[in-house]
Amino acid sequence: MAILKAEGLTYVYGSGTPFEKTAVDHVDIEIERGEFVGVIGHTGSGKSTLIQHFNGLLQPSSGKVFLDGKDIWEDKKNIRYIRFRVGLVFQYPEYQLFEDTVYKDIAFGPRNMGLPEDEIDRRVRQTAEAVGLSEDILERSPFELSGGQKRRAAIAGVMAMQPEVLILDEPTAGLDPKGRDKILSKIKEYHRNTGCTILLVSHSMEDVARYASKILVMNESKLFCYDEPSAVFGRYDEIIGMGLSVPQITRVFNKLKNRGIDLHEEVYTVKYAAELIANELRKRGKI
Amino acid sequence: MLRDITLGQYFPGTSFVHRLDPRTKIIITAAFIATLFIGSNPVCLEAGAVFCAAAVIVSRIPVKMILKSLKPIIMILAVTSLLNLFLINSGIPIFEWKFIKITYTGLRTSIFMVVRIALLVAGTSLLTYTTSPILLTDAIERLMSPLAKIKFPVHDLAMMMTIALRFVPTLIEETDKIMSAQKARGVDMDGGRIADKVKAVIPIIIPLFISAVRRAGELATAMECRCYRGGEGRTKMRQLKFGVSDVLAILFSLYFMAAVILVNIFL
Ligand SMILES: Nc1ncnc2c1ncn2[C@@H]1O[C@H](COP(=O)(O)OP(=O)(O)OP(=O)(O)O)[C@@H](O)[C@H]1O
Ligand SMILES: [Mg+2]
Numbered sequence: 001m002a003i004l005k006a007e008g009l010t011y012v013y014g015s016g017t018p019f020e021k022t023a024v025d026h027v028d029i030e031i032e033r034g035e036f037v038g039v040i041g042h043t044g045s046g047k048s049t050l051i052q053h054f055n056g057l058l059q060p061s062s063g064k065v066f067l068d069g070k071d072i073w074e075d076k077k078n079i080r081y082i083r084f085r086v087g088l089v090f091q092y093p094e095y096q097l098f099e100d101t102v103y104k105d106i107a108f109g110p111r112n113m114g115l116p117e118d119e120i121d122r123r124v125r126q127t128a129e130a131v132g133l134s135e136d137i138l139e140r141s142p143f144e145l146s147g148g149q150k151r152r153a154a155i156a157g158v159m160a161m162q163p164e165v166l167i168l169d170e171p172t173a174g175l176d177p178k179g180r181d182k183i184l185s186k187i188k189e190y191h192r193n194t195g196c197t198i199l200l201v202s203h204s205m206e207d208v209a210r211y212a213s214k215i216l217v218m219n220e221s222k223l224f225c226y227d228e229p230s231a232v233f234g235r236y237d238e239i240i241g242m243g244l245s246v247p248q249i250t251r252v253f254n255k256l257k258n259r260g261i262d263l264h265e266e267v268y269t270v271k272y273a274a275e276l277i278a279n280e281l282r283k284r285g286k287i
Numbered sequence: 288m289l290r291d292i293t294l295g296q297y298f299p300g301t302s303f304v305h306r307l308d309p310r311t312k313i314i315i316t317a318a319f320i321a322t323l324f325i326g327s328n329p330v331c332l333e334a335g336a337v338f339c340a341a342a343v344i345v346s347r348i349p350v351k352m353i354l355k356s357l358k359p360i361i362m363i364l365a366v367t368s369l370l371n372l373f374l375i376n377s378g379i380p381i382f383e384w385k386f387i388k389i390t391y392t393g394l395r396t397s398i399f400m401v402v403r404i405a406l407l408v409a410g411t412s413l414l415t416y417t418t419s420p421i422l423l424t425d426a427i428e429r430l431m432s433p434l435a436k437i438k439f440p441v442h443d444l445a446m447m448m449t450i451a452l453r454f455v456p457t458l459i460e461e462t463d464k465i466m467s468a469q470k471a472r473g474v475d476m477d478g479g480r481i482a483d484k485v486k487a488v489i490p491i492i493i494p495l496f497i498s499a500v501r502r503a504g505e506l507a508t509a510m511e512c513r514c515y516r517g518g519e520g521r522t523k524m525r526q527l528k529f530g531v532s533d534v535l536a537i538l539f540s541l542y543f544m545a546a547v548i549l550v551n552i553f554l
Contacts, residue, residue, distance in 0.1 A: 016351060018298060057467050080475055088471040095461075096468035098493035108490070112473030143497070157472060 001069050002030035003165060003197050004054055004086075008063035011049055015061065023049040025221040026063070031199070031214075033164075036191055038212030038229075039201040042243045045218040047201050048091065051167045054199070055086035067165075084113050087163030091170045093154035097142040102133065102153050105142050109161040127160040128153075130193075131186050148179040155183070159190060166190070167199040172207070180204075184211060209233070209247040209268040217244075230266035249273045296456075297419045303532065304346035304417045309426035311533040315540040316414045322544045323403055323410075326551045329395075332402050334547045338540075339410050348416050356412035357405055364401050371397035420452035422525070429527055442518025450506070458499065465494045 011024040023046045031037060041047045052058040053065050056072050056079040065072050072082045087109075090096065099105040103124055110120045128138055131152040137145065142153055155171060168187065172180040188211050191198050199216075202208050208215060208229070215232040217224040219242050225232060233239065233246045236254055240246070246254075246268070253267045263280060267273045299305075304312070323335050343353055357364075371393055378392030415423065428445035435441045469490045470476060476487055 052467065055471060057470060080473060083471055083473055090464065090468045090471070093468065095494055095498055096465055096472075096490075098490050098497075109472040112475075161472070 002066075003033040003068055004031040005029065005066040005069075006050075006053065006063065007066070009050070009053060009060050009065060010062045011046075011053065011058055012061045013049075022221055024053070027223045029216070029223060029226050031197065031226075033197055034195050035197055036188070036211055036213045037197075037199045037216055037226075038208030038214070039199055039216045039218070040203070040205070040208055040244060041218030041224075046221045047218050048169055050218065051088065051169060051199060051201065054165065054167060055088045056082045057088065084109075084161050085163055086165040086167065087158040087161050089155050089158045089166070089168045089171060091173060093158075093171075094142075094147065094150035096157070097150060097154055100141055101139055102128075102142050102145070103138040105153060106138075106156045106160050109157055113161060123160045123162065124156075127156040130159065130190055131156045132182060148175055148182070151175065151179075152183060152186070155187075162194070163196065165197040165199070167201075169201045170203065171200070172202070172204070180207070187211075205233075205245050205247045205250075209250075217242075229268050233268045234266040296415065298348055298352065298416045299419075300347060300417065302345060302347045302417070304342060304413070306532070307417075307536055308527055308529050308533045309418045309422040310430055310527060311529070311537055312414050312418055313423075313426055313430060314537060316410055318541055318544045319410050320407060322547050323407055325548050328551045328554050329399065330554065331547050331551045332399065332406065334543070334550075335406050335410075336402070338543060339406055339413070342413055343409075346413060346417050348413065352416065353409050353412060356416075357408055360404065360408055364404060367404065368397040368401045371400055421449060422527075424449040424452065425523065425525065425527060442521070446518070454499075454502070457502075458495070461498055462491065462495055465491050 006027050006029050009024055009027040009029075010022065013019070013021045013023050025046075027050060039047050039051065049058065053060055054067075056065075059073060067082060067086060072079065097105050099108060106124045106128060107120050110123050115123070124138070125135075128135075133149065133152055133156065137149065137153075142150060145153065151171065155168070159166065166187075171187070172183055175183065184207055187198065187200070190196070200208070200211065212229060214226065215229050216226045217232060217239070224238075224242070225235070233250045236246060236250070245251075249270050250266070250268050253263065253265075253273065256263070261280075263276050265272075265276060267276060319335065319338065322331060326332060326335065343350065372389060373387065373393070375390060375393035375396055376388055378390040380388055380390050381394065382389040418426075424445045427448065428441055431439070431441045431444070466474075466476065469487075472490075474487050474490055475483060
């Protein structure tokens, strides 16, 4: 059964004011357990709004959200427990840091869950390591850290709750390429180790292509499609028409196709591309 | 929740009220407030309500928005009305039970006070709904400019107000974001005991302060980089101009208020 499911999910900001805006429009989707979902869409397409429904931070204007087959708004009092099961890391999460040490800040979520002290300690150390923060940083003030370290501390703060579904809204925005790769590979590692479901909002097609097993495309408040990366990037013209891009390597293969070299495959990772090209060259007896 | 705070929110439009000079609107609003406070006769409030309603209709601001501006003060209204209702013991009693005594005077005062406060808030909200914050502070600066002669820092004050107003929506948005982020980490904002609620505020307030201070610093730097050095010798991009409609609006309103106050004195 799908771990996350939305049915006719619609959300309207500022309804009844001149600024009324339907940010999510009748979205139906089912996300299977263990999936690594890349969420893409142009600016203002409703990605952030959509994901805030999955842990009950926003209540749908109409439609329903199910976690593990149960309507999350069935019992309003339990919405807090939904948030422990579906962890959400906001855009620029470092602005949520507030404790005087990194340790305490990471422990904040688990403590709210009412876990025993030794379990909290175990989780803090474990997640700090998982995101690549060393022991000595734990006792420092979060405000003394570098941007990338703050970001990782904030992500750890959510990971430490060990949610079944981890949602990250552009976790790499504003970081240098190295910091970006580091964070993403840590997230991937976490995904592999825990088998949890991950939703990753990103503007980088390369990142999405590299990590995601499924891609969710939002376009003008509507769900455009939810499919395997190859299928999504196969709709090349539509994706470009939305103001999005496809991974560079997909573009290269598209150009090759236009010039008559059709490899009959949807390519979105460099590794696979290299294999294909090697095969093709072998077939033609060039190597 | 926080988005219910409508004070200082501007609803763009092109109605007669929108197009009035902001100084006109401030003067009329001030006169309106004065009338509400001087008026001790229900007739004054009725006249005030009519005036306010007329202004709302002309401004084409949805009535719903005006009602929304009253939402944050519902508690104040409720407490005021209850206090007046139960604490005023003089006059003809209309209801008596054990130690509870409600009198006609109490009921009257209670309604009177609620209407007065509601009109006050509705009137000032209409001002901010129909006037952009920038124009509003421009107007205040101009209206207070005579005070500059006695070394009163009019420009600085106006600049502070502009900045404060400018950052109200930003801070509200920021608070919303931080609240969501902390809720996602299990902060229990709704329900719970008072002690829990107070504890829930800390993870919100601290990041908010930090970001406000950071923003202030950034803004100061940005202003310095553009050679801001106070009001001296500074000209305005927008010049405020009184038009015929302004004169008419002021004359009409002031006559109306004066008449109301006179009625109040002689009735
Ligand atoms: N708090 C809010 N109040 C009113 N409108 C909002 C609010 N938040 C978002 N919107 C509007 O809803 C729409 C969707 O916004 P959302 O933040 O979900 O987009 P997004 O896909 O996350 O964009 P980005 O890639 O820039 O983060 C936008 O048009 C935006 O203007
Ligand atoms: Mg977003």
